[in-house]
Amino acid sequence: MDNDKVKSRREFLQSGVRLSLALALGGIGGLAVSRLTGDDYVWQIDPFKCTQCGRCATECVMSPSAVKCIHAYDLCGYCDLCGGYFKPGYNALSTAGENQLCPTAAIERKFIEEPYFEYVINEELCIGCAKCVKGCTSFGNGSLHLQIVHSLCVNCNECSIARVCPSEAISRVKASQAYRIKGGFTQESAG
Amino acid sequence: MEKRRTLNNVVVISAGIVGLLFLLWWLWADPTRDLAVSLPGADNRGGGGASGEEVKIGSLFQAFSGTHAALTETWPRFRGADFDNISKSPVSLKDQFGSEGPQVLWSVELGEGHSGAAIYKGLVYLLDYDEAERADYLRCFSLLDGKELWRRGYQVSIKRNHGMSRTIPAVTDEYILTIGPRCHVMCVDRATGDFRWGIDVEKEYQSEVPLWYTGQCPLIDGNLAVIATGGNALMIGVDLATGQKVWETPNPNGWKMSHSSVIPYTFGGRKMYVYCAVGGIVGIAADGPDAGKVLWESAAWNRSVIAPSPVCMPDGKIFLTAGYGAGSMMIQLKAAGDTFAVEVLKEYAPRDGLACEQQTPLYWQGHLFGILPKDGGTMRNQLVCYHPSDVTRVVWSSGPNKRFGLGPFFMADNKIFLLNDDGTLYILRPSVKGYEELDHAQVVPDGQDAWAPLAIADGYLVLRDAKTMVCINLRK
Numbered sequence: 216m217d218n219d220k221v222k223s224r225r226e227f228l229q230s231g232v233r234l235s236l237a238l239a240l241g242g243i244g245g246l247a248v249s250r251l252t253g254d255d256y257v258w259q260i261d262p263f264k265c266t267q268c269g270r271c272a273t274e275c276v277m278s279p280s281a282v283k284c285i286h287a288y289d290l291c292g293y294c295d296l297c298g299g300y301f302k303p304g305y306n307a308l309s310t311a312g313e314n315q316l317c318p319t320a321a322i323e324r325k326f327i328e329e330p331y332f333e334y335v336i337n338e339e340l341c342i343g344c345a346k347c348v349k350g351c352t353s354f355g356n357g358s359l360h361l362q363i364v365h366s367l368c369v370n371c372n373e374c375s376i377a378r379v380c381p382s383e384a385i386s387r388v389k390a391s392q393a394y395r396i397k398g399g400f401t402q403e404s405a406g
Numbered sequence: 407m408e409k410r411r412t413l414n415n416v417v418v419i420s421a422g423i424v425g426l427l428f429l430l431w432w433l434w435a436d437p438t439r440d441l442a443v444s445l446p447g448a449d450n451r452g453g454g455g456a457s458g459e460e461v462k463i464g465s466l467f468q469a470f471s472g473t474h475a476a477l478t479e480t481w482p483r484f485r486g487a488d489f490d491n492i493s494k495s496p497v498s499l500k501d502q503f504g505s506e507g508p509q510v511l512w513s514v515e516l517g518e519g520h521s522g523a524a525i526y527k528g529l530v531y532l533l534d535y536d537e538a539e540r541a542d543y544l545r546c547f548s549l550l551d552g553k554e555l556w557r558r559g560y561q562v563s564i565k566r567n568h569g570m571s572r573t574i575p576a577v578t579d580e581y582i583l584t585i586g587p588r589c590h591v592m593c594v595d596r597a598t599g600d601f602r603w604g605i606d607v608e609k610e611y612q613s614e615v616p617l618w619y620t621g622q623c624p625l626i627d628g629n630l631a632v633i634a635t636g637g638n639a640l641m642i643g644v645d646l647a648t649g650q651k652v653w654e655t656p657n658p659n660g661w662k663m664s665h666s667s668v669i670p671y672t673f674g675g676r677k678m679y680v681y682c683a684v685g686g687i688v689g690i691a692a693d694g695p696d697a698g699k700v701l702w703e704s705a706a707w708n709r710s711v712i713a714p715s716p717v718c719m720p721d722g723k724i725f726l727t728a729g730y731g732a733g734s735m736m737i738q739l740k741a742a743g744d745t746f747a748v749e750v751l752k753e754y755a756p757r758d759g760l761a762c763e764q765q766t767p768l769y770w771q772g773h774l775f776g777i778l779p780k781d782g783g784t785m786r787n788q789l790v791c792y793h794p795s796d797v798t799r800v801v802w803s804s805g806p807n808k809r810f811g812l813g814p815f816f817m818a819d820n821k822i823f824l825l826n827d828d829g830t831l832y833i834l835r836p837s838v839k840g841y842e843e844l845d846h847a848q849v850v851p852d853g854q855d856a857w858a859p860l861a862i863a864d865g866y867l868v869l870r871d872a873k874t875m876v877c878i879n880l881r882k
Contacts, residue, residue, distance in 0.1 A: 292567070294568070294618070295617055296617045296710070296711065303730055304732075309447065310445065310448035310449050311444060320444050323448075324448070325450065326449045326451040330565065332449060352780065353779070353780040353781040354780070
C-alpha cells in the first residue's frame with residue numbers, strides 16, 4: 216500500500232511538466248483576458264482644438280509622422296472647389312499638380328456627379344502636415360481633420376508632438392476609444 | 407615583376423569595369439520613377455457647361471387664400487434702397503429684447519439655402535427652391551403674419567450644394583426681378599405675380615453657373631434690369647416692361663459671373679455700374695449715349711471666388727474683398743474728363759487687414775465695418791472696424807470672445823443688427839471707437855448657416871438660417 220503512494224521519478228517529472236504547462240496556459244489566458252478587458256491609454260488629437268500648425272508632420276518620432284489626415288465623409292460638402300484640395304489662387308479646378316494644396320498629392324479627387332466630388336486620403340502618402348485640414352476648416356465644413364493612427368504610433372511615454380502642440384490638442388485617451396473622429400466624436404461630445 | 411604588373415592591370419581593369427557599371431547604373435537609375443505626375447483629368451470630371459434642360463421660366467403659379475396688411479416701408483433689394491445696408495426708417499427699434507426675449511411673429515420652413523428677403527409695403531418676397539416639386543419659386547408672404555399669398559416659378563433641377571437659392575429679389579412698385587440658382591432671370595408683376603419675361607442666362611449667353619450656384623442679386627435701376635452675365639456678354643441692360651435688351655456689354659476678356667452683385671456708383675460726373683467679375687473689376691456706363699460701354703476696367707482684382715460686392719466710397723476709393731484666401735484690395739478710381747484710371751493702393755492677405763468672405767462690408771461715418779474670415783488670423787470671425795486710409799490697421803475689433811461666423815449685419819435706427827451663424831441676433835451700438843453690445847438672443851432655434859442678408863421695414867426684421875425664415879418685431 217505504501218509502495219503505491221510513492222511516486223516514481225518519471226511520474227513526478229510528468230506531474231511537474233503538466234503543472235507547468237497548466238500554469239503557463241493559465242498565465243497566457245489571463246494575460247489575454249487582461250488585454251481584452253483592460254483599458255490602456257494612447258495619444259490622440261482633439262480635432263476641435265487643433266489649429267493646424269503643422270508640427271504634427273515635423274515633431275513625431277516616426278518618419279513620416281504617425282499623424283494622418285482623416286476624412287469624415289458625412290460632414291463633407293463634396294464641393295467642386297474644395298478648400299482642402301485646391302491652393303488659394305489655383306489656376307483651374309483640375310487635378311494638375313500646380314493646383315493642389317497637398318505637398319505629396321495624398322488627396323485623390325474623384326468626380327461623382329454634377330456638382331459633387333469625393334476626396335479620399337491616401338494614408339501612405341499623407342505626412343500629417345495639416346495644410347488640407349486648414350483649408351477645409353477655413354473654407355469648408357471641416358470634414359478633413361488629423362488623427363494619430365495607432366497602427367503607426369509607437370505610443371511614446373511622452374508624445375513629442377504633444378510637448379510642442381500650441382493648442383494642447385493632444386492628450387491621452389482610453390485605448391478602447393482611441394480615435395476622435397469628427398461626426399461621431401461630435402455627437403458623443405454633444406451627448 | 408611581371409606577375410605584379412599583371413595584377414595591377416587586373417585591378418585597374420576591374421576598377422574601370424566597376425566604375426563603368428556604376429556610371430551606367432547612375433545614368434540609368436531614376437530616383438523619381440516611383441513618383442506619379444499629377445495631371446489634369448485624373449478626377450474624371452464631367453464636361454460641365456449648360457445642362458440642356460429646357461426650363462420654362464415663369465410657367466408655374468399657385469395662389470393661396472389670405473390677405474396682407476398694407477404697410478408703408480420697403481427694403482426693396484440687396485443692401486436696401488441705397489445699396490449701403492443702412493435703413494433710413496424713422497421707426498424706433500428695440501435696444502434690448504427684454505426679459506420676454508425676442509418677439510418672433512412667425513416662422514416658415516424653406517428649402518435649404520441662403521436667399522434673403524426683400525420687403526415691399528407689407529409683403530415679403532423670397533426666392534426659394536422646392537425640392538419636392540423640383541421647382542424654383544418666387545414666394546410672396548404677408549409681412550405681419552407670414553401667410554403665403556402666391557408663388558411663381560419654374561421647374562429646374564437643382565441639387566444641394568451648400569444650399570440652393572442664395573439671391574435676393576429686386577422689387578419696385580411694378581416689378582419683381584429674380585435670378586435663380588442656375589442663372590434663370592425672371593420678371594413678374596409685383597402686385598399679381600403675373601409672369602412678364604425671363605432669360606436663361608446660362609443658355610443664352612453661354613455663361614458658367616458659379617460654384618454653389620448663382621449669388622448675384624439682380625439690380626433694377628429705373629426701367630432697366632441690370633444683370634452681369636459673363637459668357638458672351640459681360641453685362642446686360644434689359645427693359646423691364648418688355649424684356650428687350652437695351653444694351654449688352656461685350657466680354658472680350660471672357661470674364662465670368664461671380665457671386666458679387668452689380669453696384670451703381672456715381673463718380674467723376676458719371677453714373678456707372680461697378681462689378682467684380684471673375685477676371686477683373688469693371689465700371690460700365692449706366693446712362694447717356696454710351697450706356698453699356700466699359701468706362702474703366704482692371705484685371706488687378708482677379709479672384710476665383712468673389713461673394714462680397716465692391717464698396718464704393720465718395721472719394722473714388724473702392725474696397726474689394728473676397729474669401730478662400732483671396733484677401734483684399736483698395737483701389738483708387740481717378741477721373742480725367744471722360745476717361746477713368748484705376749490705381750491699386752493696397753493689396754494684402756486676409757490675415758493682414760480688413761477682409762470678408764461673404765458679407766459686403768458696411769461703410770458708415772467714413773469707416774468700414776466687416777467680419778473677418780476664418781483665415782483672418784487671430785481676429786478671425788470678429789466684427790472689425792477700419793479706416794479706409796489704412797485698411798491694414800484695425801481701429802477696433804469685437805475681441806476673441808465675440809466671433810460671428812459669416813454673419814450678415816446691417817444698420818437701422820442707429821443700431822447694428824448682426825446675425826451669428828447659429829441664429830443668434832446681436833444688437834450693437836455702432837461706433838468708430840469700439841465694440842458695444844446692447845443685447846443678444848437666439849432667434850432661430852438650433853440655427854445653422856444663417857448667412858442670408860437681413861431685411862427690415864416698418865420695424866419688422868426678416869431673417870433666416872439655412873432652412874427657416876423668421877420675422878421679428880423690433881418696434882419699441
